[in-house]
Amino acid sequence: MSELNVVSLSEAQLPAEPFRARHLINGEWQASADGATFERVSPSHGKVVTIAGKGGPRDVDAAVFAARKAFDKGGWSRTSGKERATLLLKIADLIDRERERIAFHETLESGKPISQAMAEIEGASDLWRFAASLARTMHGDSHNSLGSDMLGVVLKEPIGVVSMITPWNFPFLIVSQKLPFALAAGCTAVIKPSEMTPATTVILGELCMEAGVPAGVVNIVLGYGDPVGTAMTTDKRVDMVTFTGSTGVGKAIVSAASGTLKKVSLELGGKNPQVVFPDADLESAIDAIVFGVYFNAGECCNSGSRIIVHEDVAEDVIARTVDLSRQVPFGDPLDPSTKVGAIITADHQGKIEGYVRDAEQSGADIRLGGEALDVPGLSGQFYQPTVIANVQSNMAIAREEVFGPVLSVLTFKTLDEAIELVNDADYGLSAGVWSDNVHTCLEFARRARAGTVWTNTWMDGFPELPFGGMKESGQGRELGKYGLEEFLEVKTVTMRIGRTRAPWVS
Ligand code: NDP
Numbered sequence: 001m002s003e004l005n006v007v008s009l010s011e012a013q014l015p016a017e018p019f020r021a022r023h024l025i026n027g028e029w030q031a032s033a034d035g036a037t038f039e040r041v042s043p044s045h046g047k048v049v050t051i052a053g054k055g056g057p058r059d060v061d062a063a064v065f066a067a068r069k070a071f072d073k074g075g076w077s078r079t080s081g082k083e084r085a086t087l088l089l090k091i092a093d094l095i096d097r098e099r100e101r102i103a104f105h106e107t108l109e110s111g112k113p114i115s116q117a118m119a120e121i122e123g124a125s126d127l128w129r130f131a132a133s134l135a136r137t138m139h140g141d142s143h144n145s146l147g148s149d150m151l152g153v154v155l156k157e158p159i160g161v162v163s164m165i166t167p168w169n170f171p172f173l174i175v176s177q178k179l180p181f182a183l184a185a186g187c188t189a190v191i192k193p194s195e196m197t198p199a200t201t202v203i204l205g206e207l208c209m210e211a212g213v214p215a216g217v218v219n220i221v222l223g224y225g226d227p228v229g230t231a232m233t234t235d236k237r238v239d240m241v242t243f244t245g246s247t248g249v250g251k252a253i254v255s256a257a258s259g260t261l262k263k264v265s266l267e268l269g270g271k272n273p274q275v276v277f278p279d280a281d282l283e284s285a286i287d288a289i290v291f292g293v294y295f296n297a298g299e300c301c302n303s304g305s306r307i308i309v310h311e312d313v314a315e316d317v318i319a320r321t322v323d324l325s326r327q328v329p330f331g332d333p334l335d336p337s338t339k340v341g342a343i344i345t346a347d348h349q350g351k352i353e354g355y356v357r358d359a360e361q362s363g364a365d366i367r368l369g370g371e372a373l374d375v376p377g378l379s380g381q382f383y384q385p386t387v388i389a390n391v392q393s394n395m396a397i398a399r400e401e402v403f404g405p406v407l408s409v410l411t412f413k414t415l416d417e418a419i420e421l422v423n424d425a426d427y428g429l430s431a432g433v434w435s436d437n438v439h440t441c442l443e444f445a446r447r448a449r450a451g452t453v454w455t456n457t458w459m460d461g462f463p464e465l466p467f468g469g470m471k472e473s474g475q476g477r478e479l480g481k482y483g484l485e486e487f488l489e490v491k492t493v494t495m496r497i498g499r500t501r502a503p504w505v506s
Contacts, residue, residue: 004369004384007331007338009377012114014047019105021052021198023059023222024205026066027215033058038223040196043111044333044342046379050109052198055223060190060231063219067161067188068237070216077158077186081136087211088132088180094207095125105199106172111342111380112296113333124176127479130463131180134484138185149500155491158186159263160239162487163232165225165253166201167245168194168344169299169403174244174267175201177467177478179218182242185487190219190238192229194245196344198222225249236260240487243267244301246401247427247472265476265486267468269401270429273306274458275418275444278313280434281456286317288432288458289407290324294340294385295459298405299348301473302430302452302459305402308421311411318389318409322368325385330405331375340405342380349381352404356386359397359408365390369405393424401427415440423449428470432458451477 018039022029031037036054041047053059071077076084095102103117110117143152162182166174171193182189193201201220208218221228229249233241233256243253244267257264274292276285292304309317333341343349349372356370369386383404391398391408398408412418422431422444432454433444441455451469454460461467466480476486 003326004373005327005329006373006375007329007335008375010332010335012334014042014045014108015049018048019050019199021050021202021222023053023055023063024202024209024218024220025059025063026219027209030059032056032223033062038195040109040198042108042380043344044378044380044382045108049105050199052195052222055192055221055228057227057231059221059223060228060235063190063221064161064232064235064237066216067190067219070214071158071161071188075214076183076188076217079186081138084184084186085132085135087213088128088135088183090211091180091207092125092128092132094211095121095128095204098203098207099125102172102200102203105203106197107333107341109197109199110168110171111333111344113338113341115336115338116296120170120173124173127176127463128180131184131484134181134481135184138484138488140490149497151495151497153493153495155493156488157491159487159489160187161237162187162189163238163241164189164191165229165232165241165243165245166191166193168196169296169301171197172200172204175204177483178242179204181478181483182487183213183217185484187487188217190221190232192221192223192232195222195224229253230256233257233262234259238262240265242476242486250474266474267301267478268429268472268474269427270301270303270469270473271306271399271401271425271427272302272304272430272432272450273308273422273425274304274432274434275412275422276307276309276313276317277433277435277437277440278310279436281436282313282317282320284456285434286320286324288434289317289321290328292432292458293407294325294328294405297340297343297383299344299403303401303403304432304458305406305408306398307407307409308412308418309409311413314409314411318367318387321407322387325368325387328385330373330382330385332378340385341382343383343404346381348403349383352383352402352406355397355400355402355404356388356406359388359391359395362392362395363390364388364392364395364397364408393421399425415443419444419447423447426472429473430454
């Protein structure tokens with residue numbers, strides 16, 4: 001479509017050889033026990049960019065054994081906060097050193113723009129630094145008012161061996177929302193990245209080894225959800241599972257983990273609304289709407305895919321959103337000017353297409369896009385920026401995660417109606433409000449059922465602020481001090497002072 005801003009074929013070169021990814025088990029890089037491998041084809045260039053070990057139950061068994069042994073021996077779990085913080089800071093520095101290499105492989109495997117990947121890796125090293133600061137502030141409580149002969153102490157201890165299962169949309173950033181916090185707590189880990197994006201987690205493993213993380217503390221098993229993920233969630237030597245991905249798999253993990261009653265922490269999907277009131281700074285709101293829906297090609301749990309606009313300004317907002325959407329550079333993710341890259345797989349592109357056709361048949365009105373995007377010279381899959389108006393809250397496109405560059409627009413008349421629409425969702429990850437009236441923003445923030453509320457902004461995030469969902473968007477929190485708490489167990493120590501205990505049998 002000529003009226004869109006399409007970036008085709010950058011100068012950047014694809015690597016001559018695919019990246020070779022192996023499992024990291026007990027400090028050693030290993031092929032799969034049965035020698036199996038799989039290939040990842042770049043979603044934007046259609047070339048094999050990674051060949052990775054395809055793990056099975058024997059590889060998971062060896063990794064969990066190593067993590068359990070490392071934890072129980074105490075060589076990491078009983079070190080001081082100072083020692084752990086020092087190591088985490090070293091890893092942060094190594095991430096900065098390798099930023100370009102990590103970003104390049106992230107882009108090749110995920111199809112996300114290289115400029116965005118660079119920013120994500122920078123954000124990730126900051127998460128390692130923040131987690132290092134928490135490692136030195138971890139403490140429990142003391143109870144000094146239980147009576148003159150009693151003292152109570154509440155200890156915080158690392159929970160133990162943690163299975164980490166991560167998705168393909170932000171591979172390096174999401175593992176960095178989990179691993180440094182678990183390590184700061186003193187846990188050991190077995191990590192499985194998505195089979196579509198294994199390379200950068202492997203590079204992170206290399207950096208952990210270079211920094212001096214003891215053998216068995218960080219283990220990586222590559223491969224598919226079944227059998228690798230399932231073995232990681234059912235093994236009784238694992239104490240906790242932390243998962244980011246789809247709500248469907250999250251529910252399967254809760255049920256798999258229930259056999260051994262592990263703690264499960266989940267970061268799942270969202271159908272995140274932004275509500276626009278007529279008194280808002282519409283220029284800023286429209287830019288944030290465009291950013292919110294096209295960022296990472298919409299393949300984002302925080303995608304602002306559901307816009308709820310006051311009917312007095314709805315037509316104006318839709319027209320201006322369409323105009324701005326046409327200006328967003330879609331295309332080759334290796335070109336530094338590109339803002340929206342490829343769709344992760346052809347199957348996923350088909351799923352996006354299915355939602356758009358279903359909305360059309362249900363009476364919604366496609367104002368822009370709604371088709372695959374042809375990027376000259378590239379053989380991967382891309383989707384046009386898409387704006388759909390006249391969406392009703394009972395349509396699948398208003399309720400389910402499309403995970404593509406597709407915006408649904410609904411309208412409202414009153415604040416109560418807007419909040420009803422916001423909360424009429426199975427998800428509760430994030431929500432936003434645009435208004436110059438502080439009372440409107442505060443009332444919205446308090447009544448929206450979402451783990452994060454943005455007022456007059458969208459998707460600003462900080463390591464200091466916790467992130468996570470209500471309802472079917474998840475359980476538990478990452479980041480902030482809560483991100484460390486997730487990996488801690490509470491132990492009560494009750495102490496009697498002196499020989500004051502009255503005998504039970506007299
Ligand atoms: P999944 O939720 O299927 O996968 C996420 C991770 O879980 C991957 O590493 C996957 O392995 C693993 N996994 C899959 N099945 C199991 C299982 N039974 N036990 C343990 N681990 C398992 O996401 P997809 O990648 O398939 O994406 C599908 C949809 O999920 C998307 O269209 C999107 O709607 C949503 N999604 C949401 C994300 C979010 O951040 N909220 C992130 C990614 C996806 P593998 O895929 O390697 O087999």
